[in-house]
Amino acid sequence: MTDTTTDDTTRDDVDALRERVEALFPALQADLEDLVRVPSVSAAAFDQAHVEASAEAVAALLRDAGLPEVQILRSARPDGTPGAPAVVARRPAPAGAPAVLLYAHHDVQPPGEGWTTDPFQPVQVGERLYGRGAADDKAGIAAHVGALRALGGLAAAGDETPVGVTVFVEGEEESGSPSFHQFLTDHRELLRADVIVVADSTNWKVGTPALTTSLRGLVDGVVEVEVLEHAGHSGMFGGPVLDANVQLARLLATLHDEAGNVAVEGLAVAPEPEVDYDEAQFRADATVLDGLALAGEGTIAGRLWTKPALSVIGIDAVSVAHASNTIAPRSRAKLSLRLAPGQDPAAADRALADHLAAHAPAGARVTWTRWEAGKPFLAPGDTAAMRAARAAFTAAWGTEPVDIGVGGSIPFIADLLEVFPDAAILVTGVEDPDSRAHGADESVHLGELRKVVLAEALLLRRVAEGL
């Protein structure tokens, strides 16, 4: 009987909170749309005034959500320049109560090409809200704000949810979080928490929540191939010497084997994941063209989450419009190497550099310059915080969550683990496979966002009750 009473109480509790989320959602969606209208692209080539404006907008939302201490802060990047503005909003923990850090980022990727509608004019179609940042990661901000509103702001003394909350909304995640480590060091006491919720990942699919328990790391950089001191006439000199574009193409072709596996020797591979990604679903989600053979071997989830992947993400060569009959003296490409969980980025960088040097075509001059390096993430087994999160997901969705890996990288998680080694890190998110983060027509599923808000409010309550 006692158990039944507890279950009923819990169910009433969940239902009451769900009603509050329903009631507050239209205003929350309007706030999310306002955030999407601010083109807060953190890439250096874009106007950074918008990133400042979005920090101000986020600060206003968090103040309005009832957090008494709201600050816009920044730390220095490794090159000494100031980092992008981050918003830190706090309700300090009542005496003896646990503290939670809620992370999201307010900067976005550049809009890119191919949008059906204006990327910075949010548009709702059916259950989905379209716009750059609608999912990644302004929906993460909306999740935190919505959870706080559902809990009545948490501001009143003697309230029903005795938990300290710090919301930390970064402004340069899409540019590799260059000042993040310094920021954690500068504001360690402000950010210190027992549980850290990183709302910047994805759910398994619409209707099925997920905890992200592994992420791939990243090494990227530029490889340059040089064959001549300067451009030569392709009629006078062509034949005995192949141009740098061709030699670059030959070098790039060595990066994968015939089956499409990464051919760089010495890279780590982690064990196959427990769930798999259905191939037909993967083809649909990734919009793979009919007839294209998939690359690599093993399960789809393994190829995405626990093996390395290597992409050529940019090539500098003379454009077709400016082409002349000359032999290109040099050509370069930007490479992006995703690292399996457990891979040391420095070792991966060395392996890639060695591969490029060993495969220099025809003795061409090949130089590799590394740009970014980020560590992968592997969750430390099962923690009380993970169990609390799973219970909150189950209550919000009516479906048990699955553990997933993500092929992408959130390099700052390694920084969080380093600065707060005792904190439990939960990687959650609002995205689903159709969110197209970083792509054209990015969107968030509003039904899923409601559930994320409810789950986060439930999680905060569970943490307040003691894990």
Ligand SMILES: [Zn+2]
């Ligand atoms: Zn993100």
